[in-house]
Amino acid sequence: MEIELERTFLAKYIPENLDRFEYKEILDIYIPINSPHPTLRIRKCGEIFEMTKKQIANGNDSSELIEHTISLSQDEFEEFLVMEGKRLHKNRFYYPYENRIAEIDVYLDDLAGLVAVDFEFSSREEMEKFQMPDFCLVEVTQDEVIAGGMLAGKKYGDIEKDLKRYGYAKIGC
DSSP: OEEEEEEEEEESSOOTTGGGSOEEEEEEEEEOTTOSSOOEEEEEETTEEEEEEEEESSTTOTTEEEEEEEEEOHHHHHHHHTSOOEEEEEEEEEEEETTEEEEEEEEOGGGTTOEEEEEEESSHHHHHHOOOOTTEEEEOTTOGGGSHHHHTTOOHHHHHHHHHTTTOOOOOO
């Protein structure tokens, strides 16, 4: 079990030369399929395969999550590919920003145009002092609409109204 401290932002624009930085293609499968917000995720991230269950640690604060993760073999992951589940496909870029790494998720396929940015922290104090970068539009850490389990299986049009209330405009890649 691990505690994850994280803040999430919608991107205002993609930082210059992002394509020059390391990235991994991510395929997520969220289950159960009939849950409005599934919390069990099967993931392929580059050549790493794992299953993770995330739960909010304190009340309704989505910035602090309890994560239970187990590693999977490629064969085990491929068994999950045949099952029904809500899917999500994105490229995650690891972008250096002020002595930390921004995880910039550029969504693909049905969610193309959505770009979100995550920052992880080692303490709550560090997290609270962090200032939003200029390439970000707005913080959405507490907005369930942007959570992976909520995005999985949706199309951009399904979330466009929610994004517009933040003044978000589709980003071309």
